[in-house]
Amino acid sequence: MTRPQTDSRPLHERITAAIIADLERGVRPWTRPWSDDRSGVVSLPLRSTGEPYRGINVLLLWTEAVARCYRDPTWMTFRQALALGGHVRKGEHGAAVIYAGRVGEGRSDDEGETSEDRRRPWFLKAYTVFNLAQIEDLPEAFYAAREAADRAPFDPIATAERFFAATGAEVRHGGGQAFYLPSRDYVQMPPLDAFDDAQAYYATRGHETVHWTGHPRRVSRDFSSARFGDEGYAMEELVAELGAAFLCADLALALTPRTEHADYIGHWLKVLRNDPRAIFTAASHAQKAVDYLHDLQT
Structure with a gap:
């Protein structure tokens, strides 16, 4: 009788392979x-x-x-x-x-x-x-x-509003894009009525606020390079994606994937294939960012 083969790869490689398989199907497991x-x-x-x-x-x-x-x-x-x-x-x-x-x-x-x-x-x-x-x-x-x-x-929207206000992050509203601008240290958000619902607004704000935590005066997260399309940029976006997912779970918010983030899947696949430990690194940085934001609550 032929015995079933066991996966002898190290644990971190098996976990990363499973996540890569999800991403290859266009599914983000978070x-x-x-x-x-x-x-x-x-x-x-x-x-x-x-x-x-x-x-x-x-x-x-x-x-x-x-x-x-x-x-x-x-x-x-x-x-x-x-x-x-x-x-x-x-x-x-x-x-x-x-x-x-x-x-x-x-x-x-x-x-x-x-x-x-x-x-x-x-x-x-x-x-x-x-x-x-x-x-x-x-x-x-x-x-x-x-x-x-x-x-x-439970009113998750009111809770989210209090949570993000307590961080002290500067948020400016207007325009049609959401982003964090490191050189000026503020988060730019479209107005609330530009989103399908308030849940989507706060999920997006969570993503950008995780980017905000990376400033040198906060958790000082640095992946050396952060130009669009390179691995440093992809890692930072992966940290923000995971951090937003963790925050949405903490605040009982719905997590609706942003359509533009589908473009990042290819970049994440490249990072994970090159480094089987990258997802562990990203999850660790995301947890530190979320912990930092919770520590700011009064």
Whole structure:
């Protein structure tokens, strides 16, 4: 009997290959209707504690959710389900998420690192999680909390307005284009009535505000070159795309892809094919940008 072949490529290459396959079909895996209804509102995948996943794991679990038609955002390990009194149904297959750390230490980020820590190489380790839809007999609080959240009144537009105002980013309205101008350090937006709806306006504003975070006085993000069509420009646009997706999930906004961004898919494919780690880099920068914007909230 012939044994099925396993994919022996490193983890980061397998993940990047899956994202490339989506992009080759014209599908951006961060701009799908990640919601419990047809409103298009996006939500972050959650751990068993209710804490959101971050960075590349958001993309991995979003992709799994849409592929398997999962509507609940909560994911947990086999042992976490057992510890909570539940169990994964027999025959269910989990989804891979990753843990990033440095060789010889247990931290997954740079907080509190010494210079010696930073010289240690990074490693990626995969582990398996299961969606709430695959798990039985969990405490009723898991389901009750979700139902309460579904019923809770929430005005995502008002929340978005407060969020973007608190960043302090200068925004000018007028004309027919949305962009961030680094030399003058302001965001240019068409007027609200130029958009199909307010949701589209705030999703676009999120994209441009992520660009705004890259200024040297903020997170100081620099991909060396940023001319249209080159890899530096493509990476910056990919960071802004992912950052806008993360923000829309945080603010319960619909995420409608901007038509002009379809032109970037070819550039992103070139970047990802040249560097299988590029999507990890972009997701990390996007998460840092979004964290920075949240830190500005009062």
